[in-house]
Amino acid sequence: MTDCADSLLGPLGGPSDEQGCRSWAPWGPWSPCSLSCGTGSMSRQRLCPLGDALGQCRGDDTQRQQCFSTSCPVDGQWLPWVTWSNCSKDCGGVEVRQRGCIPPQNGGRDCTQLTGESNLATEIKPCPQDGCANVTCPSGLVRLSCTPCPVSCAHISSGSVCDPTAPCFSGCWCPEGRVMNHAQQCVLPEECVCEVAGVRYWPGQHVKKDCEICTCERGRPQHCQPNPECTVHCGWSTWSAWGECLGPCGVQSVQWSFRSPNNPSNHGNGRKCRGIYRKARRCQTEPCEECEFHGQSHAVGDRWKAGQCQLCHCLPNLTVQCAPYCQHAATGCPQGQSLVPGEGDKCCYCEGDNGTVSVATTPATVSVSVQPSTPTDGSIP
Numbered sequence: 369m370t371d372c373a374d375s376l377l378g379p380l381g382g383p384s385d386e387q388g389c390r391s392w393a394p395w396g397p398w399s400p401c402s403l404s405c406g407t408g409s410m411s412r413q414r415l416c417p418l419g420d421a422l423g424q425c426r427g428d429d430t431q432r433q434q435c436f437s438t439s440c441p442v443d444g445q446w447l448p449w450v451t452w453s454n455c456s457k458d459c460g461g462v463e464v465r466q467r468g469c470i471p472p473q474n475g476g477r478d479c480t481q482l483t484g485e486s487n488l489a490t491e492i493k494p495c496p497q498d499g500c501a502n503v504t505c506p507s508g509l510v511r512l513s514c515t516p517c518p519v520s521c522a523h524i525s526s527g528s529v530c531d532p533t534a535p536c537f538s539g540c541w542c543p544e545g546r547v548m549n550h551a552q553q554c555v556l557p558e559e560c561v562c563e564v565a566g567v568r569y570w571p572g573q574h575v576k577k578d579c580e581i582c583t584c585e586r587g588r589p590q591h592c593q594p595n596p597e598c599t600v601h602c603g604w605s606t607w608s609a610w611g612e613c614l615g616p617c618g619v620q621s622v623q624w625s626f627r628s629p630n631n632p633s634n635h636g637n638g639r640k641c642r643g644i645y646r647k648a649r650r651c652q653t654e655p656c657e658e659c660e661f662h663g664q665s666h667a668v669g670d671r672w673k674a675g676q677c678q679l680c681h682c683l684p685n686l687t688v689q690c691a692p693y694c695q696h697a698a699t700g701c702p703q704g705q706s707l708v709p710g711e712g713d714k715c716c717y718c719e720g721d722n723g724t725v726s727v728a729t730t731p732a733t734v735s736v737s738v739q740p741s742t743p744t745d746g747s748i749p
Contacts, residue, residue: 494539521560525587560587
C-alpha cells in the first residue's frame with residue numbers, strides 16, 4: 369500500500385482514490401508562551417484518530433512558533449572600583465574609592481537596589497598607621513578602635529544595613545552621630561546630600577525621579593509624589609537575539625527578532641515609539657533524521673509493512689521496531705466470527721462457527737470472505 373496522500377497537496381475538497389486514509393483532527397489551542405519576557409515559544413497539537421496503522425495521517429502532530437510580549441528588564445551593573453585615593457593626611461587620614469553604575473534598561477533595577485555584599489558607590493577606610501605613634505587626628509575626626517556605622521553619607525543613601533560581624537579598623541573617624549560626606553567632611557545624617565543620576569541635591573531640595581517629585585532627606589529622595597508634568601519619551605529596547613528556526617526538519621523556515629517600547633515607556637505627553645517591533649530572516653531547519661531498514665530510509669514516525677504480517681515503525685531514537693500486524697485488530701471481525709491470531713508467516717484471520725473464514729494475506733489487502741469448496745473441519749483450504 370502506498371502512503372496516504374497529503375491532503376494539503378490535493379484539490380481542496382476533491383475526491384480521493386485513497387482508501388482507509390485517516391485525517392487529522394483539528395488543531396488544539398496554542399499553549400501559553402514559555403517565557404513571560406523575551407523571545408519564547410508556544411506549541412499546539414493535533415490527534416490522529418485510531419484506525420488502520422498503515423493509513424497514517426501525514427505530517428507533524430505538533431506545531432511550534434515563537435512568541436514575544438516585552439523585552440526583559442536589565443538591571444544596572446556596577447563598574448569596577450577605581451583605585452584608592454591618596455591618604456588625606458600622612459598620619460590619621462583616610463582613603464576613598466568610588467565606582468560608577470551602568471544604567472538599567474527596560475525598567476530594570478538601579479545599582480543601589482541590587483542585592484549583594486555591598487551596594488555602595490563610595491567606600492572609606494583609614495590610612496595605614498605604620499610609624500604614626502601618638503598622632504593626633506585631623507580637625508573634626510576622632511580616634512576610634514572600630515569603624516563606626518554608618519560611616520558615610522553614601523552608606524546612608526544606599527540604605528545599607530550595618531553588619532555587626534564586620535572586622536574592626538582603628539583609625540580617625542567622624543565622631544559618634546556624624547558621617548563623612550562626599551567632600552570628606554563630617555556632617556549630621558540630615559545634612560547629607562542626595563545624588564540621583566549623577567546630580568547632587570541639597571537637603572530639602574525637590575528631586576525629580578522617575579516621574580515623581582521627592583524631597584532630599586538624610587541622603588535619600590523621600591516623601592515622593594506623582595509628578596503631573598512629567599513627560600517621558602518612549603525608547604525602544606535593543607533587538608533580541610534571533611529565535612529558534614522552527615518548522616519541520618529539512619525545510620526553509622523563518623526566525624524572528626523582537627524589541628519592545630519600554631526603554632523607557634512613554635509617560636504623560638511623551639512621544640510614542642514609532643517603527644517595527646519585529647524583523648525576520650530566512651533559516652534552514654535541522655536535517656531530517658531517518659531510520660535505515662533493509663537498505664531503505666524511513667522518516668521518524670513512518671510505518672510500513674515488512675513481509676506478510678509484520679508492521680515496522682521508525683522510532684524517535686532512530687531504531688526500527690517491528691511487530692506482528694493484524695488488520696482485523698482495527699476493524700474487527702464480521703458479526704458472528706472470532707479473531708484467530710496469526711502464527712509465523714501466517715496472518716491473522718476471522719473464523720465463523722460454520723467454517724466461514726475472512727482472511728487478510730497482507731497488511732495492504734482488504735479482507736474477503738471465502739467459502740470452502742467441500743465441507744471440512746474448518747481449516748483454511
